[in-house]
Amino acid sequence: MMRLLKIVVDGLMLFKEKIDIDFYAEQRVSGDNNEMVSPCFGSIYTNNVMSIVGINASGKTSLLKVISFVIEFINGESINNIVNKDILKETDKVIIEAYFYDTNNGVCKLESEIIRVWDNEIDSRYVVRAEHLWIKKISKVKSKKDLLVFKDDQIVRIRDNKAEFLKDDTSIVLSLNKNKSFYLKDLIGHTNVNLLRMIGNFPHELISFLDPSIENISFDRKTGESKLKFYNREEIMVANPMLFEQYLSSGTIKGINIFINAMMVFEEGGYLIVDELENHFNREIVATLVRFFMNKNVNKNGATLIFSTHYSELLDEFERNDGIFIIRNRDGISVQKLSEILTRNDIKKSEAFKSDFLGGTVPAYEAYMELKKVIISSKVEEE
Incomplete structure (x- = not known):
């Protein structure tokens, strides 16, 4: 089994600052909020549900793509074959730090420097220029503070591009996870289709x-x-699955796609990534999926749902704040964990989001007033 603990990505052009996403439960785990987490080892737990919340064009999809890209990279996929490699667009150098737990080895840290190289004046590709892999036994982790600290003598491999038999766009971690990897179901590309x-x-x-x-x-x-x-109707023969859209509602189609993928992820203890989870769904269906990931009888292997949403009411399903990430786009995308900015328990999460208590989570008031004026004073003519 392999579990993600943290990813840090620095250098992406779309993002204003370094991306820092924790998959482990940073807040204390108690008896009344342990449904949202699964045990990893010792006192370390991982979040079963992670939500990325922001207004339109704030960068939610881009962040999901970063997470998916890093998982695929650690799984040994060639950079230039990864579906979401477009997050590297216009980036000349990016540093990825991935922390994860491997039951056979312990706690691992992979640091990879990825650069863009030009084949000619028009075509470019990405390669791994430098890489280090650290591993330490879980006995070395006495507290959460120790989790992300590694020493030089814990380096088990350094990339040597002259001697490596790997492709130049594939990670050295491939030697660690030949027979196992992170089970990933990425539904980002299904959002609008x-x-x-x-x-x-x-x-x-x-x-x-x-x-x-x-x-x-x-x-x-x-x-x-x-x-x-x-x-009470005649049976319909459907020759091609694509034709089901003629008979089924968009909500039913999306529901089948997501819940079947969720069932596979539950079985493997993997990761399900969904963009704009609320699209085509009513509130109860969305809440049901989230609750299944929080239910230990359903989610026996510690699978993780990672989703983006505009639907701030979903935040009220969360008893914890360390699995919610607020994303904003102010001259570049930035990401902040809700637990860092909302410490008061007497404030409802959805109300804090809608009231802009968190800052940058609702459309600007000036934009609202200008739109109001246009609607009042303008007449739209149909040609």
Whole structure:
């Protein structure tokens, strides 16, 4: 098993400052708030749900892409083949620090320097110029303060680009995780294209939860045909999963995609990344998914849901603040953990967000007033 503990990314052009994301529970874990975390080792817990909250164009999707990119990189994927490599756009050098726990080795730190090189005047690619890998036994971690501290004698490998048999855009950590990796389901690219991504005999209970009017969806492996049956209606033959959008609501399609992926992540103890979780869903469906990740009977292997949202009311599902990240875009994207700015327990999280108590979490008042004036005074003509 491998668990992410922290990622730090410095040098991305889109971001105003260094990105610092904790996956472990920084706040104290007590009996009344332990549903949101899973034990890692000793007194170290990891968050089961992590939320990225911000207004439109604040950089939520970009941050999710950074997280996905780092996970893929640690998994040994070649940089230039990673789907979300576009977060490196216009960046000449980036430093990535990834801290993670490996049951077979202990606590690990990977530091990678990635640079852009030019093949010619038009084409460029990214390579790993320098890299260090540290490993220490969990017995060396006496407290959370020790978790991220490594000594020189704990370096187990230094990249040597002259001697390495690896590709120049692949991490040395590949030698550590040949037979295991972080199980990742990245649904970022599904946000604006809501099509059924998989087909099969979906659990009837899931279909009923999403749309009670559906009696059954089945799949014939021999013919490749799917069948859709609504109560009190004739069965419909569907030759291509893409055609389901003609019969199913967008919420049902998104629900199947996300909940089936969640079930796979629960089984593996991996990571599910979803952008704009509330799109196509009503409040109860969104809350149900979040609660499943917080339920130890459902989420037995410590899987993590990482999602972005505009829906600040979702924050009120969280009893902890260290799994919520506020993102703003003021001459560059910046990220801040909610626990660093909201210490009072008597303030409702959604109200703090909507009232701009957190700063930069609602549209500017001046912009609101200008829009109001235009709506009052302008007449829109239809051609």
